[in-house]
Amino acid sequence: MGALAPGLDWLGDYTSQNFEYYGAPQTIALMRQAVLDDAQHFETRQLAEALCEGLDSKDYTSEYLALYYGVLRSCRYMRDPRNTELVRAPFVMSRNILQGHQPSIDCDEISSLLAALVIAVGGQPEFVTVAFADQFVDGERQYSHVFVRALEQRSHTYIILDPVAAENTPKMLRRVKAAMVWPITA
Numbered sequence: 001m002g003a004l005a006p007g008l009d010w011l012g013d014y015t016s017q018n019f020e021y022y023g024a025p026q027t028i029a030l031m032r033q034a035v036l037d038d039a040q041h042f043e044t045r046q047l048a049e050a051l052c053e054g055l056d057s058k059d060y061t062s063e064y065l066a067l068y069y070g071v072l073r074s075c076r077y078m079r080d081p082r083n084t085e086l087v088r089a090p091f092v093m094s095r096n097i098l099q100g101h102q103p104s105i106d107c108d109e110i111s112s113l114l115a116a117l118v119i120a121v122g123g124q125p126e127f128v129t130v131a132f133a134d135q136f137v138d139g140e141r142q143y144s145h146v147f148v149r150a151l152e153q154r155s156h157t158y159i160i161l162d163p164v165a166a167e168n169t170p171k172m173l174r175r176v177k178a179a180m181v182w183p184i185t186a
Helices: 024-040 043-052 060-074 090-098 107-120 166-175
Strands: 124-131 145-152 157-161 178-183
Touching (some): 024 090, 024 107, 024 145, 024 178, 043 060, 043 090, 060 145, 060 157, 124 157
Antiparallel strands (some): 124 145
C-alpha cells in the first residue's frame, strides 16, 4: 500500500477484493462474518463499555439505546464508492471512534458495527434487509437498505437500531414493501 495523505494515518491498513456482486445474500454473508470475527478483537467491547458507562446493571434496553445513540453521534452516513460494496471490520470502526475520529460509513457498515456492539454486551442482533420498491433481477428481490434489530430478552420484543434512518425510522418502516431477517448468531 502507498502512503496515506497527511492526517489519514489513523485509517490503518486496508485491503480490498474485487468480485462480482450477487446481491443482499452475499453482502449479508460478508457482514455476518465480519461481526462474528470481531469477537477476536477487544476494541468493540471497549467502545460498548464506554457508551454504556453510567447505566444500571442489567438494563438491556438502555444498553441497546446507548449503543444506538453512541453510533449515531460518532459516525456519519456516506454512500459506498461507485460500483464498490465496502464492508469494514467493526473493530476497525470501533478503534477509529475510540481514537476520536468520526468514520463515514454506509448502512452495511453501520449495521455491522451495531451488531458487533450488541454481541459485545451479550445481546442477540439480527440484520434486516428492506425493499422500498418491487424491483427484481433474475427473479430475485432487490433490497436497498439494511439495519439491525436486537432482541430484548425480558420482554421478548425487538428494538430497531437504524442510525441511518434515525428519527425517521417509523416513517422508513411504513415505506417498506418487503423485508428479510438474517440471523447472525446461532
